[in-house]
Amino acid sequence: MKRFKTSLVIVLFSAIALTQAAWAGSYDIKEMTSEIQQALSGRQARYGQLKQLKASGAIGESNEGYVEALSGSGASIASAENADRRVIYSAIVQQNNLGANGLAQVQKVFAEVQRDKAAPGESIQLPGGNWTKK
Numbered sequence: 001m002k003r004f005k006t007s008l009v010i011v012l013f014s015a016i017a018l019t020q021a022a023w024a025g026s027y028d029i030k031e032m033t034s035e036i037q038q039a040l041s042g043r044q045a046r047y048g049q050l051k052q053l054k055a056s057g058a059i060g061e062s063n064e065g066y067v068e069a070l071s072g073s074g075a076s077i078a079s080a081e082n083a084d085r086r087v088i089y090s091a092i093v094q095q096n097n098l099g100a101n102g103l104a105q106v107q108k109v110f111a112e113v114q115r116d117k118a119a120p121g122e123s124i125q126l127p128g129g130n131w132t133k134k
Contacts, residue, residue, distance in 0.1 A: 066107075070131075
């Protein structure tokens with residue numbers, strides 16, 4: 001579980017560092033609070049089910065860094081996943097003093113990472129708003 005948390009954090013922060021040249025420096029979670037740990041654990045616990053729902057087309061990755069239920073069967077998983085992502089995104093913004101536009105920027109970068117990581121056949125929302133299968 002700790003390796004999953006570390007990998008998730010590294011992927012997110014690497015994406016921020018590599019894809020956003022305007023963001024000088026390295027942004028990370030400076031304090032691993034119980035709320036952040038709980039969010040990471042929640043994401044890990046639902047990973048398999050989320051993957052299955054993405055493969056079936058019930059859930060897709062939006063262009064705002066969240067998952068979207070594309071059918072009724074994925075609504076509760078999408079809601080829980082998005083709540084955990086909000087905790088993580090907010091922590092990154094707050095702990096790195098990213099300011100008013102920080103949340104939108106973190107969401108954008110995470111959406112790019114999730115689109116890149118999507119498996120063939122999964123639904124993704126392009127930056128312009130159109131949905132497609134990868």
